[in-house]
Amino acid sequence: MSEPIWYPSAAYTQGSHLERLMHKLGLSTYQALYEYSVQDLEGFWEATVHELGIEWMQPYQQILDISQGPEWPHWFPGGKLNLAYNALARHLPHRAEETAIVWEGEDGQIVRLSYQMLEAMVAKAANGLTRLGIRKGDRVGIFLPMLPETAISALAVARIGAIFVPIFSGYAAEAAATRLNDAEAKLLITADGFYRRGGKVNLLQAAREAARISPSVEKILVVQRFGEATLQPDEVTWNDLVSAQSPAAPYEAMDSMDPFMLIYTSGTTGKPKGTVHYHAGFPIKAAQDIAHLFDLREGETLFWFTDMGWMMGPWAILGGLTVGGTVFLYEGAPDFPDASRLWAMCARHGITHLGISPTLVRALIPHGEEAVAKHDLSKLRVLGSTGEPWNEEPYKWFFRVVGQSRCPIINYSGGTEVGGGILGCTVWRPIKPAGFNTAAPGIKAVVLDENAQPVTDQVGELAVLGPWPGMTKGFWRDPGRYLATYWSRFPGIWVHGDWAVLDGEGHWTIHGRSDDTLKIAGKRVGPAEIESAAVAHPAVKEAAAIGVPHEVKGETAVVFIVLKPGNEPSPELSQAIGETIAARLGKALKPEKILFVPDLPKTRNAKVMRRVIRAAYLGQEPGDLSALENPKAVEAIRLANT
Structure with missing residues (x-):
């Protein structure tokens, strides 16, 4: 087990959002705060919205109503508010001339x-x-x-x-x-x-x-x-x-529960899922995480390199403004006109909080340390990352070269459906490379075995044992799919779909998705979307998309194609199918490889076994094949990668 790479100091804990909250609650340690946050949800979230300064147009009658079960919590019933008011007008009496x-x-x-x-x-x-x-x-x-x-x-x-x-x-x-x-x-x-x-x-x-x-x-x-x-x-x-x-x-x-945003995320099957977010949910969760994990203070500037179509875009804008910070937005490529563009902007605008993905770090490392060193990054105070698991070498480069071995990396993992993070880091605890040193306050996260029992020091399903503001209010016009996606594995428990480990010292590691969803350069896309785009090519009969490790992107797509009769595999046809997919989904999601096979491994009810395809392609043990209608298809997958 690796040793911590960063340790708490008074420069980070004193004057922080958490210090103020702990003082108000009469708590002296971070551990006491976290335990309070999951043992008394209503007390914690009421204290948090007060500490954030959230203003209500009509007072709420209670904090939480779970009479319909943890799947359908009603937060702050009776309350009326508007997220835009809390992001803007609330600040005008004392921050009107400050930069937003x-x-x-x-x-x-x-x-x-x-x-x-x-x-x-x-x-x-x-x-x-x-x-x-x-x-x-x-x-x-x-x-x-x-x-x-x-x-x-x-x-x-x-x-x-x-x-x-x-x-x-x-x-x-x-x-x-x-x-x-x-x-x-x-x-x-x-x-x-x-x-x-x-x-x-x-x-x-x-x-x-x-x-x-x-x-x-x-x-x-x-x-x-x-x-x-x-x-x-x-x-x-x-x-x-x-x-x-x-x-x-x-x-x-x-x-409080009126929707303000539908943001779509892809699953393993079917069309993209419209996650429903409400005025007293996502904005409060985003602001809470930005305050409690990233500690963005008034007068500081947050720059998360992202797009509005990914959760971190709305998260940065709504959360950053709600806590009274400055939000920096950038239009273009991070390495244009040269590899120092990102670092030049950090210096030019006095960025204090910089969030980028592991994929982007891996892409920038080959440009060398000089691209970073020639810019004054002394204003940087906190680094952030999300979207995919790290490996240690780029993580340590980010910490040492960009953070100058002084800035903590707040690793952050949750999702579009979460409205923020399930796991993160706090500056009140030592931080080990590539993982997480806490579940987000207010999130009762656990690792569960196949019997829904909490485990430590072994891989299991990342799960949450209670509701939180920010969790999606179901999927748009598809409540059954929402329940099937998160609540069907273990009754009353949110199962997130990540493999995770919690060690005996309270350090978390994520090992990737436990379903088939791909994360390409931190962008989540369902295999069904890629497969649908591939089948749009007139020569394609069937397609199966899997995610495989990639040195720069973290994960990339490989698509297996079964052709219609009368068509023959060729490099030209492979290129054409790849272009068809890119034309429908965007160049960022173009597959790394198109491979032709005579058949796809399927169960007797015609379900394509992507798990088996991925294992065969990577030369791993595919596990139990007894459910397959056509086990010979597995060998064809192996041969396609030779």
């Missing part, structure tokens, strides 16, 4: 918005949305890169009581449309394009095609990043709509 958002474009353009300026811009956007006919409960797609308007849009939609649907800016039209159609979005907010590695990405083309195959979309609202596109009759520019509006607008009083 800093944005940098890949071309070097910089925008700085104070809380007062952001409040006015969000009000104007809210009025513009109302003018377009958007009302409480309507869904609005946000298909944008990280621009100032991305944050403004999300806050404006929430302000009027509508529901936003963030969509990864790298998705092709079909993947975007899948989410728009499921949500029945009425409006799509997009941009005419954005910069990526010096080139202009035509996002509007993909947005138009997505809207064309999404009958519910009535209009497209276009942010003119370049101002070069000729608009169509059902399109309106952001400036034309928003600039003429009043800089004052009301905040809709929302019930």
